[in-house]
Amino acid sequence: MNKKFGITAAAVLMALSLSACSSNGSQSSSSSTSQSSQVSKKNSNSSAKTNQTNKSNNSSASSSSKPSSQAPEENRMAKMTAKLREALPGMLLPTTDGLGQGSDKLNVRYTKNGNTNVVYYSVGDSSADFNADSVKNEKPFAILTEIKNASSSEVEDTINYTPEQSGLPTTKLDSNTTATIQGAAGQRYLQWNANNYSFVIQASSQLKKDPTDRGKSVLQLSKQYSLPKTSDKGSVRVIVGDSVGSLNTTIAWQDGNNVYQLKAHDTETAFKMLNSLK
Structure with missing residues (x-):
């Protein structure tokens, strides 16, 4: 009877340990997924800003390359x-x-x-x-x-x-x-x-x-x-x-x-x- 109780207790402890590991692993995986998502969003935002800057620069360059429609008045x-x-x-x-x-x-x-x-x-x-x-x-x-x-x-x-x-x-x-x-x-x-x-x-x-x-x-x-x-x-x-x-x-x-x-x-x-x- 004592042996069975000891085995059972050991089994319970082992189960609890496995459950804790599983929980920690799940939290770690969730945290990793969340950080990965945040990095992805940052990269996406950075890319968007870069695209906007490039568009602005291209627009400015295009504008400056066009001849002025207002020529200086003749002396x-x-x-x-x-x-x-x-x-x-x-x-x-x-x-x-x-x-x-x-x-x-x-x-x-x-x-x-x-x-x-x-x-x-x-x-x-x-x-x-x-x-x-x-x-x-x-x-x-x-x-x-x-x-x-x-x-x-x-x-x-x-x-x-x-x-x-x-x-x-x-x-x-x-x-x-x-x-x-x-x-x-x-x-x-x-x-x-x-x-x-x-x-x-x-x-x-x-x-x-x-x-x-x-x-x-x-x-x-x-x-x-x-x-x-x-x-x-x-x-x-x-x-x-x-x-x-x-x-x-x-x-x-x-x-x-x-x-x-x-x-x-x-x-x-x-x-x-x-x-x-x-």
Whole structure:
């Protein structure tokens, strides 16, 4: 009887042990299955994100490879100059407006009278059509004149060349340039000659203006930007003073049988415009 009880007890213990092992194995298998499922989901999510990123990149690349439907607006000066060439064929024209600001509101008109063509450059409150009537009400910052087949008197009057002076007080503008100074009728005149051009700087002595500093700046501008080559004589005349709308700088030269003159409110603007002549 005791032996049977011992055997039975042993059998029970063995059964319980096997049951526990089976339970642990089942839990382990379930845990493993759950972890595997989670890893699979993570991989799936990662793959989805990668696909979305690739689609986004492809879309971006496709978009950037397409040409823009909005081309940049054509430069105002280039647009106006092209129209001037149609209206005034053969005339030398600046391709740069020389402005520090306001180029987007540049306006241009012209007139023709016999052998004389005149182009007016101005800056308005807004950009207007080429040669629009409204531009007549704007004060030009530059006026370019061409006289075709100019007579000798037209050349002389337009260029107004001043021969080199002597016997007058002098001043050095730089190491290579000496100018003369003279006074007359309440004005002081600084004058020198270089490369077939005469340079005259005029200032009011009554207003105690000195033309020397302006003369030095004009000399440097002529070296920096250069002047149009002239067939015979040329001239640069600058009046010291910057009143609104004034055209204090006048540059004239001869191109074959034609004579040109540019008047401008600002001397540097004038040099920049002439340096771009074509």
